[in-house]
Amino acid sequence: xxxxxxxxxxxxxxxxxxxxxxxxxxxxxxxxxxxxxxxxxxxxxxxxxxxxxxxxxxxxxxxxxxxxxxxxxxxxxxxxxxxxxxxxxxxxxxxxxxxxxxxxxxxxxxxxxxxxxxxxxxxxxxxxxxxxxxxxxxxxxxxxxxxxxxxxxxxxxxxxxxxxxxxxxxxxxxxxxxxxxxxxxxxxxxxxxxxxxxxxxxxxxxxxxxxxxxxxxxxxxxxxxxxxxxxxxxxxxxxxxxxxxxxxxxxxxxxxxxxxxxxxxxxxxxxxxxxxxxxxxxxxxxxxxxxxxxxxxxxxxxxxxxxxxxxxxxxxxxxxxxxxxxxxxxxxxxxxxxxxxxxxxxxxxxxxxxxxxxxxxxxxxxxxxxxxx
Numbered sequence: 001x002x003x004x005x006x007x008x009x010x011x012x013x014x015x016x017x018x019x020x021x022x023x024x025x026x027x028x029x030x031x032x033x034x035x036x037x038x039x040x041x042x043x044x045x046x047x048x049x050x051x052x053x054x055x056x057x058x059x060x061x062x063x064x065x066x067x068x069x070x071x072x073x074x075x076x077x078x079x080x081x082x083x084x085x086x087x088x089x090x091x092x093x094x095x096x097x098x099x100x101x102x103x104x105x106x107x108x109x110x111x112x113x114x115x116x117x118x119x120x121x122x123x124x125x126x127x128x129x130x131x132x133x134x135x136x137x138x139x140x141x142x143x144x145x146x147x148x149x150x151x152x153x154x155x156x157x158x159x160x161x162x163x164x165x166x167x168x169x170x171x172x173x174x175x176x177x178x179x180x181x182x183x184x185x186x187x188x189x190x191x192x193x194x195x196x197x198x199x200x201x202x203x204x205x206x207x208x209x210x211x212x213x214x215x216x217x218x219x220x221x222x223x224x225x226x227x228x229x230x231x232x233x234x235x236x237x238x239x240x241x242x243x244x245x246x247x248x249x250x251x252x253x254x255x256x257x258x259x260x261x262x263x264x265x266x267x268x269x270x271x272x273x274x275x276x277x278x279x280x281x282x283x284x285x286x287x288x289x290x291x292x293x294x295x296x297x298x299x300x301x302x303x304x305x306x307x308x309x310x311x312x313x314x315x316x317x318x319x320x321x322x323x324x325x326x327x328x329x330x331x332x333x334x335x336x337x338x339x340x341x342x343x344x345x346x347x348x349x350x351x352x353x354x355x356x357x358x359x360x361x362x363x364x365x366x367x368x369x370x371x372x373x
Contacts, residue, residue, distance in 0.1 A: 007033045010064065017060040018053055020276045024267045025057075028192070031265065032061065035127070035190045036074055042264020043159060045133070046194035047245075049201075050326060052269040054194040055079070058129040061192070065127075076105050076126040082133045082193075085151050094154035099166050099184070102126050113171040116180045123166075124188040130155070134195030137254030145254065152259045159262035161187025193263070200253050201241050208244060215244055242268035277328050278314035288332040292340070296358060301343055305360045312365040335368045336360070 011029040018025060027044065034041035046054050058079050065075045078101050085094045106114070106122045114122075136148040136155075158164075163183055170180045208215045217237045245268065250260050260266070272280070281289050289305065296303040313331055320327035339346045339358060348359045 005033070005036070005068070013064050013067065014057070014060050017063065018057050019279055020270055020272060021053060021057070024269060027265045027267050028057065028061070031190065031192075032064065035125075036071060040187075041190050043191040043193070043262060045260070045263040045266045046192065046269060047197050047200070047241075047266065048194070048269025049198070049271060050196045052272060053325070054269065055131065058131070058192065058194070061127065061129075073121060074125050074127070075109055076102060076122050077129065078102060078105055078126070079129040079131060082130050082136045082151065082155075082195075085130075085154055086136075086147055094151065095157060095164055096166065098128070098158070099123060099164070102128070103168060115172065116170040116182060119168070119170055120182050120184060123182070124185055127190045127192065128158075130191065130193040132195050133193040134197040134200075134253075138256060139254035148254065149256065152256050155191075155193075156256070156259050156262060158186045158189065159191060159259070161185070191263075197250075197253065200245075200249060203253060204241060204244055204249050205239055207249070208239075218243075240271070242270070272318070272325060274311070274314045274318040277317045277325065278310055280325055281310060281314060281328055281332065288329050288336075292332075292336055295340065296343065299343065300356060301349075302355055302357045303360070304357055306362065308362040309360050309365045312362055312369075316365075316369055331369075334372065335365060 007026070007029040010032050011025050014025050014029065015022075024046070031041045031044055033039075046057070048054055062075075062077050062079075065071050065077065080098075080101065085098065102123055103119070105126075106119060110118075110122065136145075136151040138145055138149040138152065140148070164186055166182045166184050168180060168182065169177050170182075172178045207213065208217055217239060219235050219237055221233055221235055223231060223233055247260060247266075251257055281287050284290070293303050313335070314328065316331050317325075317328040339348070339360070343349055343358050344356075346358060348361070348364060350357055350359070
């Protein structure tokens, strides 16, 4: 099965769960293809604002493994916060703690009676997703962060693909559980690390406007088409980090050159626009709208959100590009809160030929936004 899957097939699966991010998904698809076919797979570093889909992407990768029976040996995957690899506790070094987490996942999926060979295979084929990797920067508020540097070094050992001796308990046929020391090739692991790198945006922007190098902000022309048919053109400056980012910026931020060099692909997540946010609101399985529909359905009330209202909500969320889909959730949840508490006495509640109906229209959205501007 894994050999019949091409990068385009993997991309199609991921794209059905992650909106936008076309370039990123193609890079991830190639890495996954190499990983499941035993080829050297480039580790991936994701840089993107909060709410742009880093965690959603990681969950989509896990779903990809689960969706194909022949990829069972690759299903061992963990999503951890970079800070969980911080200060050593209970005498266990950082690498041992990481493999303990992986082993725990192995035994949940495949049981406890595993031979040394089977356990080694599952561990070496694992995918490790490290979230908030920006929080282990070597600098905090301009001062050295020793803990962050130490954690980067710990991950660097794994990213370099070294042999690691891991002591654990395995099943030996005819004997039962025995102690074993497994020699693990960490080079077979696939690492996908991500972070918001929020201060990086201000850092690079400040670098450019203060003319500290040859980078300059670019002006673009935008066309405004008005309802009366008239057209106006204006010149604006738009700053998108992906258009200006250089590796040196990451070093200044506090990521060690040795650490960054172990990622074969560094991908910027695109900020979600109005269309993508609207699609998330309508189509995502855990969207606040879907949860609300079920909430009111439980009360015997039909919730109706007009198309214009959906556009207004998505448009308002798009203005908060630094928090992406989280802005969408905050706006919708704030908007619907009073209606959830007492829907029957809402001015938008009515009994129609289709039964009790609560309608969220453009007026409802604009009134809420004005009050919370």
